[in-house]
Amino acid sequence: MDGRPFNPSLEAAIKKLDPEEGEHILEYITTHAMLTREKALLQASVRDQKKLLVENGKLKTDIEQLKVQLKEKQRRRTAKALFSPAPPPTPTDSAPSTPVNQPAPPAGATAAGPKNPPPPSSHDRRDRQSRRKRGERKVRPSSDGLSLGAEPNIDVSRLNLRVGRVLGVRRHPLAEAMSVQEVDVGEDAPRTVVSKLGEKTPLEELQGGLAVLLCNIKACKVRGVVSQARLLCCSVSDDCSELLAPPPGSTPGDRVTCLNYPGEPDRELQSKERVWELVQPDLQVDSKGVANYKGCGFEVKGKGLCRAPSLTNCIIR
Numbered sequence: 580m581d582g583r584p585f586n587p588s589l590e591a592a593i594k595k596l597d598p599e600e601g602e603h604i605l606e607y608i609t610t611h612a613m614l615t616r617e618k619a620l621l622q623a624s625v626r627d628q629k630k631l632l633v634e635n636g637k638l639k640t641d642i643e644q645l646k647v648q649l650k651e652k653q654r655r656r657t658a659k660a661l662f663s664p665a666p667p668p669t670p671t672d673s674a675p676s677t678p679v680n681q682p683a684p685p686a687g688a689t690a691a692g693p694k695n696p697p698p699p700s701s702h703d704r705r706d707r708q709s710r711r712k713r714g715e716r717k718v719r720p721s722s723d724g725l726s727l728g729a730e731p732n733i734d735v736s737r738l739n740l741r742v743g744r745v746l747g748v749r750r751h752p753l754a755e756a757m758s759v760q761e762v763d764v765g766e767d768a769p770r771t772v773v774s775k776l777g778e779k780t781p782l783e784e785l786q787g788g789l790a791v792l793l794c795n796i797k798a799c800k801v802r803g804v805v806s807q808a809r810l811l812c813c814s815v816s817d818d819c820s821e822l823l824a825p826p827p828g829s830t831p832g833d834r835v836t837c838l839n840y841p842g843e844p845d846r847e848l849q850s851k852e853r854v855w856e857l858v859q860p861d862l863q864v865d866s867k868g869v870a871n872y873k874g875c876g877f878e879v880k881g882k883g884l885c886r887a888p889s890l891t892n893c894i895i896r
Contacts, residue, residue, distance in 0.1 A: 647846065733857045735872040736842035739795035740811070740835035741765065742825045742879065748782045753802045758782055762808065764792055765832020773806035776820060790822045791835055791870075791877070791885055795847050796855065813864050813887035814896050821890060823870055826883030835885060839875040862895035870895060 594601035743762040746769055751757035758776055761769045772792065776782075793809040800806075814820035825835065848854045861873050870877040870885040877885040887893065 648849075651846070733852070733854055734840050735837050735858055735862075735875075736840040737845045737848070737854050738793055738858065739844035740877070741792050741794045742829045742831055742833040742835065743770075743790050743792045743808075744831045745785050745788050745790060748785045750782065751802060751804065757802065759804055760785070760810065762790065762792060762810075763831045764794060764808070765830070770794070770807040771805060772808045772810055773801040773804050774810045774812070775817075776810075776812065776822075780820070785822065788822070789825050789829055789831075791825055793855070795845055797847055797850065811862075811870075811895055813870070813890045813893050815890060815893045819890075820896075821888050823877075823885055823895060824888050825885050826879050828882045829879050833879045833882070835877050835879055837872050837875040837877060840872065859896065864890060864893045864895060866891050 590605055593604055597604065741764045743764040745760050745762055747761040749759050751759055751773065756775055757773055758780070760772045760774065762772050763769045770792070776785075791811045793811060796809055798805055798807045811823040812820045813823055825833070845854070858872070862870070863872075864870055864887045868886045868889075868891050870887065879885070
């Protein structure tokens with residue numbers, strides 16, 4: 580065998596059919612087979628390279644998320660250390676009063692007591708040094724019960740609700756009951772949003788309209804399309820829903836808030852805290868069509884309340 584990709588009997592047959600050109604034909608076949616093999620190896624290498632690029636992109640995204648979480652933890656730890664009550668000062672009096680239960684000083688001692696107080700024990704010194712290294716301080720009771728180190732409350736103030744304008748809308752290519760919107764929320768580029776509005780919703784009526792979006796959820800793929808926000812819908816059933824409408828005069832990027840729940844929203848809602856899942860059951864549309872959280876209306880400051888276009892006494896999802 581000389582490494583040619585065919586049977587010796589085939590080689591003999593080719594030489595017999597064409598003694599003069601048989602060797603050239605065999606060389607051509609060998610070269611063509613080698614090129615085909617190299618092409619297959621190259622294609623496999625390109626596929627592996629693309630796979631590595633996708634995995635590297637995913638790793639970069641995970642690293643950025645971990646950096647954000649680490650910065651947030653460091654910020655909370657720093658704030659807790661800065662604003663926690665300071666420990667009481669160490670007494671510096673050189674002549675402490677004589678304890679009641681201690682025996683009287685001997686006759687040779689002066690009336691003012693011993694010249695120097697007894698040094699602190701080695702155990703006390705080690706305990707104080709250990710507390711200083713760990714950054715611990717004595718905790719004093721707080722009258723309002725609030726602390727910067729405490730876990731944040733779960734309420735609507737942690738949701739970043741913004742007004743958006745629907746620039747374009749189309750059916751989801753892989754799901755008839757879903758649609759894909761391009762929405763302007765006052766940022767440099769519009770956000771892509773995948774929503775389930777029902778098959779009966781006329782999509783052409785959504786074009787150019789205003790809506791309310793939850794903007795600090797984590798971007799995720801929905802049937803192959805990445806969704807970067809959530810459209811808030813008023814719904815009485817899966818087949819009967821409509822977009823929650825901000826007040827007239829609202830512009831993309833306006834924040835939607837509840838008066839009784841002030842505060843800045845989270846940068847990004849963490850899935851392990853389940854903030855949206857815990858807040859959503861209390862999001863309702865009342866009998867007047869006004870959107871509210873625990874009875875407190877959704878509003879755009881200075882412009883009015885958010886309402887359902889036609890539904891009443893229903894949920895917001």
